[in-house]
Amino acid sequence: MKPRETTMDVSELKRPRRWHILIFLLPALIVYTAVMILPLIETLRQSFYNTVDGQYAFVGLGNFKVLFGDPRWAADFWNALRNNFFFFLIHMAVQNPIGVALAAMLSIPRLRFSAFYRTAIFLPTLLSFVIVGFIWKLILSPIWGVAPYLMDLVGLKWLFAPWLGRPDSALIAVSLISVWQYIGIPMMLIYAALLNIPDEVIEAAELDGVTGWSQFWKIKLPLILPAIGIVSILTFVGNFNAFDLIYTVQGALAGPDKSTDILGTLLYRTFFGFQLQLGDRSMGATIAAIMFLIILAGVSLYLFVIQRRMRRYQF
Amino acid sequence: MTRTTIKGLLLASSILGSAGLAHADTTLTIESWRNDDLAIWQEKLIPAFEAKNPGIKVVFSPSAPTEYNAALNAKLDAGSAGDLITCRPFDPSLELYNRKHLADLTGLPGMENFSDVAKSAWTTDDGKATFCVPMASVIHGFIYNKDAFDQLGLSVPTTEEEFFAVLEKIKADGNYIPMAMGTKDLWEAATMGYQNIGPNYWKGEEGRLALIKGDQKLTDEAWVEPYRVLAKWKDYLGDGFEAQTYPDSQNLFTLGRAAIYPAGSWEISGFNTQAQFKMGAFPPPVKKAGDTCYISDHNDIGIGLNAKSPNAEAAKTFLTWVASPEFAEIYANALPGFFSLNSTAVKMTDPLAQEFVSWREKCKSTIRSTYRILSRGTPNLENETWVESANVINGTDTPEVAAKKLQDGLDSWYKPAK
Numbered sequence: 001m002k003p004r005e006t007t008m009d010v011s012e013l014k015r016p017r018r019w020h021i022l023i024f025l026l027p028a029l030i031v032y033t034a035v036m037i038l039p040l041i042e043t044l045r046q047s048f049y050n051t052v053d054g055q056y057a058f059v060g061l062g063n064f065k066v067l068f069g070d071p072r073w074a075a076d077f078w079n080a081l082r083n084n085f086f087f088f089l090i091h092m093a094v095q096n097p098i099g100v101a102l103a104a105m106l107s108i109p110r111l112r113f114s115a116f117y118r119t120a121i122f123l124p125t126l127l128s129f130v131i132v133g134f135i136w137k138l139i140l141s142p143i144w145g146v147a148p149y150l151m152d153l154v155g156l157k158w159l160f161a162p163w164l165g166r167p168d169s170a171l172i173a174v175s176l177i178s179v180w181q182y183i184g185i186p187m188m189l190i191y192a193a194l195l196n197i198p199d200e201v202i203e204a205a206e207l208d209g210v211t212g213w214s215q216f217w218k219i220k221l222p223l224i225l226p227a228i229g230i231v232s233i234l235t236f237v238g239n240f241n242a243f244d245l246i247y248t249v250q251g252a253l254a255g256p257d258k259s260t261d262i263l264g265t266l267l268y269r270t271f272f273g274f275q276l277q278l279g280d281r282s283m284g285a286t287i288a289a290i291m292f293l294i295i296l297a298g299v300s301l302y303l304f305v306i307q308r309r310m311r312r313y314q315f
Numbered sequence: 316m317t318r319t320t321i322k323g324l325l326l327a328s329s330i331l332g333s334a335g336l337a338h339a340d341t342t343l344t345i346e347s348w349r350n351d352d353l354a355i356w357q358e359k360l361i362p363a364f365e366a367k368n369p370g371i372k373v374v375f376s377p378s379a380p381t382e383y384n385a386a387l388n389a390k391l392d393a394g395s396a397g398d399l400i401t402c403r404p405f406d407p408s409l410e411l412y413n414r415k416h417l418a419d420l421t422g423l424p425g426m427e428n429f430s431d432v433a434k435s436a437w438t439t440d441d442g443k444a445t446f447c448v449p450m451a452s453v454i455h456g457f458i459y460n461k462d463a464f465d466q467l468g469l470s471v472p473t474t475e476e477e478f479f480a481v482l483e484k485i486k487a488d489g490n491y492i493p494m495a496m497g498t499k500d501l502w503e504a505a506t507m508g509y510q511n512i513g514p515n516y517w518k519g520e521e522g523r524l525a526l527i528k529g530d531q532k533l534t535d536e537a538w539v540e541p542y543r544v545l546a547k548w549k550d551y552l553g554d555g556f557e558a559q560t561y562p563d564s565q566n567l568f569t570l571g572r573a574a575i576y577p578a579g580s581w582e583i584s585g586f587n588t589q590a591q592f593k594m595g596a597f598p599p600p601v602k603k604a605g606d607t608c609y610i611s612d613h614n615d616i617g618i619g620l621n622a623k624s625p626n627a628e629a630a631k632t633f634l635t636w637v638a639s640p641e642f643a644e645i646y647a648n649a650l651p652g653f654f655s656l657n658s659t660a661v662k663m664t665d666p667l668a669q670e671f672v673s674w675r676e677k678c679k680s681t682i683r684s685t686y687r688i689l690s691r692g693t694p695n696l697e698n699e700t701w702v703e704s705a706n707v708i709n710g711t712d713t714p715e716v717a718a719k720k721l722q723d724g725l726d727s728w729y730k731p732a733k
Contacts, residue, residue, distance in 0.1 A: 164558045
């Protein structure tokens with residue numbers, strides 16, 4: 001979105017006005033407005049309305065008061081938010097470091113078959129979440145799963161547990177499945193950043209005697225920090241919008257005991273209803289509005305605080 | 316709408332091989348969650364109807380059971396739903412009627428073939444309007460592997476004590492998993508567990524109506540005790556039952572690896588084709604020998620008319636046919652385990668289905684306790700019961716805590732009529 005604004009500024013400064021820029025932007029702008037911005041505004045609007053005595057009416061912040069004030073709504077919401085943060089933390093703690101490590105290994109010039117590894121690791125990202133969810137449910141199944149069998153082969157069967165069915169491990173298991181699926185994205189972005197580091201910089205470092213690990217920590221890591229920042233913000237937005245994988249693996253009630261319930265599944269259940277529970281659009285829109293605010297806050301924090309302080313190097 | 320109709324027409328023409336040129340046929344689309352029944356509709360029911368009613372074509376268009384309610388609501392609001400709507404029992408359909416999505420069928424010819432109890436799941440609270448034609452009910456009980464029972468010299472348990480004795484013997488023998496049930500999908504624990512054995516403890520209709528009236532609470536002994544029994548099931552379920560899904564349970568049983576399956580009668584047709592061994596069934600065991608037995612005989616499926624259907628006349632012709640004994644006979648025999656609600660007695664050939672339906676004679680029937688009225692608010696009692704039943708079996712919550720959570724949830728919105 002940012003580059004678009006800058007181009008507009010430039011077009012206003014110079015004469016004659018370059019109308020073709022606007023024309024070229026128009027199709028994307030129209031599509032984006034129709035499928036993203038208008039529904040978003042409509043959702044935000046709906047969160048201020050509810051049905052009162054059979055009439056659809058403006059209730060101000062009434063829905064938000066119910067969401068945070070009613071002990072049951074609040075319990076469900078905070079539970080989902082807590083789980084969502086945990087989901088995000090696991091991604092940050094596992095997906096991104098491993099992504100960086102994989103990218104660093106792939107960028108070793110002597111590595112053979114690197115194209116194969118790159119493709120193989122990126123492949124799950126291209127798979128449908130339905131397939132990923134289903135495969136992992138089967139792998140981890142205590143009855144037919146290949147996981148208990150493989151662990152038995154190396155004598156680790158005692159470590160196996162029905163992870164997806166236990167309240168204390170289900171969320172970790174689902175998060176790791178998601179990490180497995182999306183690990184290719186940080187890997188690719190950071191790999192590209194690593195390839196962008198000019199050879200002169202590396203050679204200069206080597207002349208100064210900075211090699212091996214210290215070269216990675218002191219030279220390469222600072223240079224790829226902006227890429228890691230982008231990856232983190234993408235992870236944040238992706239995680240707080242997540243829904244699909246949990247829905248396919250754990251169902252809409254996000255069991256057991258709501259231990260895998262995140263904002264996305266809570267929103268789905270509330271908005272569309274589930275089984276005997278009827279959909280409640282106003283409360284659903286309220287949860288969606290809160291999700292929007294959380295993501296907006298996270299992205300703003302990154303854009304206005306972190307990104308500005310990040311040092312960039314020009315070569 | 317047009318797209319589904321075209322898709323439906325393509326489907327119908329390819330499957331039924333109808334060579335007729337496009338003359339002015341009316342096409343009726345049926346919305347349903349019973350995707351398992353696709354073949355039966357296409358091969359048996361629809362041809363039987365179309366043979367008698369030339370000029371009306373019927374397309375059965377099911378969606379996944381867990382998505383049906385949400386998808387149907389969205390389609391109805393958007394005006395793209397089919398002409399005929401398969402009705403979930405009780406409140407979801409009542410809500411559709413109240414929102415004018417379902418037409419009033421009180422005066423439909425053929426409605427007189429059903430008793431008030433049969434119609435209760437699709438009738439307004441005041442009993443004035445009926446909006447779906449009742450199709451079938453399902454009965455809960457236990458299906459067992461007869462070969463395994465013979466091999467281990469076990470007899471069918473009739474009391475709770477005998478039931479656990481049988482489970483203990485199967486466990487001691489070690490060849491079979493005593494009971495095939497998982498808690499991963501949550502609803503198995505509630506539907507096949509709590510609602511299956513529960514009526515014996517809360518005395519069926521008596522307890523259910525008292526709960527609605529507010530005379531009993533979910534924390535009363537009659538409602539906590541089934542949870543206490545359920546908690547004991549834990550020791551007899553398969554390894555890793557916490558992550559065992561519903562299809563896993565079905566497969567464990569039909570592959571002959573488990574001896575007992577807490578069931579709903581809807582399993583019968585699937586099990587008949589899958590299982591290679593002899594099967595039998597027994598009703599939920601009573602507490603003490605000689606106690607009256609209660610079974611969950613739950614009105615499960617009906618069919619109604621989309622109030623905005625452009626083909627209302629043709630749809631009504633179809634619904635009248637659904638209300639006829641002819642439909643009841645084809646349906647009940649094509650789908651053993653879905654018992655007709657038609658007042659005319661239907662002859663069934665399947666022995667397992669006959670066993671299930673025979674309990675209607677000796678036991679008192681009730682419906683699932685959470686379905687009528689009590690699941691109208693938030694939190695939803697039925698969904699909470701899923702979560703808590705699984706928690707009790709997993710040992711996450713004690714029976715008392717689970718019952719208290721459910722009652723607190725119910726109290727937060729439900730005020731019994733004085």
